[in-house]
Amino acid sequence: MSFNHILRAGWMYILLLCGAAAYGQTVLITQFYAESKDGKAYLRWKLPAGNTCYGINVYRSADQKNYTLIHEILGVCGSNDSATSYEYTDNNPEANRTNYYQLEPGNSGYRVSGSVFVISAAGIAIYPQPAQHNTTIYFVNSNRDEALLTIRDANGNKIMQQTNRTGQIDIDCSKWAAGVYNYVLQLPDKTEKGRLTVTH
Numbered sequence: 657m658s659f660n661h662i663l664r665a666g667w668m669y670i671l672l673l674c675g676a677a678a679y680g681q682t683v684l685i686t687q688f689y690a691e692s693k694d695g696k697a698y699l700r701w702k703l704p705a706g707n708t709c710y711g712i713n714v715y716r717s718a719d720q721k722n723y724t725l726i727h728e729i730l731g732v733c734g735s736n737d738s739a740t741s742y743e744y745t746d747n748n749p750e751a752n753r754t755n756y757y758q759l760e761p762g763n764s765g766y767r768v769s770g771s772v773f774v775i776s777a778a779g780i781a782i783y784p785q786p787a788q789h790n791t792t793i794y795f796v797n798s799n800r801d802e803a804l805l806t807i808r809d810a811n812g813n814k815i816m817q818q819t820n821r822t823g824q825i826d827i828d829c830s831k832w833a834a835g836v837y838n839y840v841l842q843l844p845d846k847t848e849k850g851r852l853t854v855t856h
Contacts (some may be wrong), residue, residue, distance in 0.1 A: 661743060683734070683761045690757060690772035691765040693796060697746040697755055697774050705735035709762030714744055717756040733761065737802045739750075741776070749774040752781040773824075778842065784852040789830040795848065797823035810835060829854045 685813050687699040699714070712733050715723040727744050734740050750756045758767040773794050775781045780795045797803060800821045807816040807827075815837060818825060834856050841848040 659699050660708045683707050683764070685759060685761060685768050688768055688770045690755075690758065690770045692749075692772050692774045692794075694700060695751055695774065695777035695800065697772055698743065698747040698759070699742045699746065699757060699770070700741065701768075702742070703740045703761075705738050708732060708734035708736065709764070711762060712742065713760040713763065715758040715760065716746065716749065717768070718753065719752050719756075721748060723756075723758055724760075737811050737815075751776040752783060780850070786855045787827070787829050788855055789793075789828070791808055791827050791852060791854075793825045793827065793839070793841065793852075797821065797824055797843065805839060806842075807837050807839045809833070809837055827852075 684704055684707045686702050686704055689699070689702075692697045703709075709733055712729040713725055714727040714729075716726045726734065726746060729742065729744075733742070736817040746755070746757075751774055753774065754771050756769065756771045757775050758769050760767045773781070773783070775794050775796055782791055782792070782793050784791055794804065800823075803820050803823075803825075804823055805816070805818050805820065806814065815832065816827065832854050834854055837852050837854065838852055841854060
């Protein structure tokens, strides 16, 4: 098995060459994309023309070790003549944490992996909390609008201000004093306010 895994601008392109037990040929899965929205995980992928297998299994894990089968696509998958697109919505992922997924074509025993941080239906999450050295604010920003994050300490002093369009802001709080900080996240259509805790 060989694979080329590239993560760029929120898209996860994964190429997997694996043996399809039902057909005795290699199967190529491309453009495996995982997205979080409204507390759900949306998975999409393609089988290029000429790639077929019997069924595709979808697995999920919270720790990258123990995977559970959550969905089965039955019957012949793919086409010899044209690319075939597939999608699956996981309605019950683990909220406010990274969910890990694997696709297994044709019960072959070989799997292609991807992951997505699932934001709760509230639309914003901070992980880990409390934070010791680093934490990340995740938020829904499907239109890639400019977001402005401002963080202040308990006395109202501005500690950090940053703009972002990706829906994920990494925060280095290793030099911050332990305590509770207030944040304001401003988007064109809404403003989110909350607190994050730092411990050392």
